[in-house]
Amino acid sequence: MTSDREPAPLDLGPIDPSRDAARWAATAARLGGVAASRRRRTLLARQVRARARPALAVAATVTLAIWGGVLASRPAPTVAAPPPDPLFAVAAWAAEGAAPDTRELVGLLERLDDR
Amino acid sequence: MLGQRDVEHLVGRALRGDADAFSTLAAAFLRAAYAVALGVVRRPADAEDVAQEALMTAFERLEDCREPARFGGWLLQIVRRRALTWVESRGRREGRGGELPEEAFAGSAPTGDVALRRRLLEALDALTPTQREVVLLHDLDGWTHAELGAALGLTENNARQHLFQARRLLRARLEDLAS
Numbered sequence: 001m002t003s004d005r006e007p008a009p010l011d012l013g014p015i016d017p018s019r020d021a022a023r024w025a026a027t028a029a030r031l032g033g034v035a036a037s038r039r040r041r042t043l044l045a046r047q048v049r050a051r052a053r054p055a056l057a058v059a060a061t062v063t064l065a066i067w068g069g070v071l072a073s074r075p076a077p078t079v080a081a082p083p084p085d086p087l088f089a090v091a092a093w094a095a096e097g098a099a100p101d102t103r104e105l106v107g108l109l110e111r112l113d114d115r
Numbered sequence: 116m117l118g119q120r121d122v123e124h125l126v127g128r129a130l131r132g133d134a135d136a137f138s139t140l141a142a143a144f145l146r147a148a149y150a151v152a153l154g155v156v157r158r159p160a161d162a163e164d165v166a167q168e169a170l171m172t173a174f175e176r177l178e179d180c181r182e183p184a185r186f187g188g189w190l191l192q193i194v195r196r197r198a199l200t201w202v203e204s205r206g207r208r209e210g211r212g213g214e215l216p217e218e219a220f221a222g223s224a225p226t227g228d229v230a231l232r233r234r235l236l237e238a239l240d241a242l243t244p245t246q247r248e249v250v251l252l253h254d255l256d257g258w259t260h261a262e263l264g265a266a267l268g269l270t271e272n273n274a275r276q277h278l279f280q281a282r283r284l285l286r287a288r289l290e291d292l293a294s
Contacts, residue, residue, distance in 0.1 A: 006275075007282035009254045010289075014228040015159055015235050016255055018146050028145050031167060032138025035174035040132040 086111045116257060117143050119184035126183035129174070141170060144187060146256045148194045154247035155198035156205075157236060165201050169194040188266035191248075238288035245269075246281035253278050 018024040086108045093100050100108070117125070122143075128136035148166035156162050173180070173190045180189050239247055248267060252258040258266070263274040 006279055007286055010235075010250070010282060010285055012235065012251070012255045014232040015153065016146075017149060017159060017163055024145070025142065027167065028142040029138050031145070031170055031174075032141040033134060035129070035137040035141070035171060036132060036134035038175060039129065039137070039177070043132050 116259075116262065122186050123184040126177060126180060126186050130177055137174060140174075140186070144190055145170060147187060147252055147258070148190060150251035150255045151191050151194045151248055152198045152201075154239070154244060154251050155195060156201055157239065159232070159236075161201060161205070162198075165198045166194060169197040172197065185265070187262075191266055234289055234292045235285075237292060238285050241284050241288040242281050246277050246284070249274055249277040250281035250285065254282075 013019055089100075089104075089108055117139075122140075125136045125140050129140060145166060148170050149162050152165035152169065153159060153162035156165055170190065173186075173193050176193075180186055182189070239251075242250065245267065249263055252263055252266075253260075260271045260274045260278070263269065263278075264271045267274065269277070
């Protein structure tokens with residue numbers, strides 16, 4: 001088939017939108033502008049992510065160190081000792097031969113009432 | 116038409132966010148994208164939309180273009196896929212087959228061109244998809260046989276044969292439609 005003379009090109013002008021050169025150039029420029037701005041945003045987001053990762057790791061390490069230091073320096077919680085049994089108190093007074101003062105005596109009687 | 120080295124260089128610059136590179140690539144490939152889209156969707160206005168959408172998709176996925184020097188061929192694959200999806204969704208939306216509606220012939224064509232545009236679009240229907248792509252890329256966007264072969268996965272001689280057949284069929288169909 002190719003031995004025949006090649007048919008001349010057809011005029012496809014009526015279906016060629018680039019014949020309106022100004023509109024076509026504006027479309028290409030608009031597409032290029034939008035694509036470039038999207039690309040720059042993507043690159044920026046990628047840079048931010050790349051830089052944020054080590055910064056977050058440092059922040060997390062510092063937070064953990066501070067928290068650990070605070071926990072280590074805090075005094076151990078103390079448990080309040082229960083009041084002595086009234087009978088032991090009376091026995092102690094008797095053994096020591098010491099008379100309790102009025103406040104101790106009232107407290108002891110109150111504890112006995114609570115029983 | 117840009118050489119492969121120029122295209123590779125432009126793609127590299129575009130990847131770094133260079134607006135001029137994007138605009139140059141758009142200006143260089145928009146018409147080829149339109150030609151391939153028109154071969155599938157067969158309505159000039161739809162083909163313009165598909166070409167623009169496909170070009171934006173290609174720009175957004177530029178990092179996926181493994182051979183930047185062959186950006187054109189890669190873009191045309193995206194255009195073809197986008198155009199086929201467009202035709203499918205148009206078929207579902209409009210509930211009809213491949214026949215061309217009246218609005219397909221109007222669009223932005225000057226009044227005197229409408230009849231010729233109608234005949235051209237109808238004549239393109241007589242071609243195979245490959246013949247349509249070859250004749251549109253060659254006669255609309257000035258692609259060489261070698262460029263056609265590289266982009267469409269054909270030998271140069273094969274591309275030449277497709278073009279030969281396409282022009283012959285188109286001319287015959289246009290004569291039928293005119294008479």
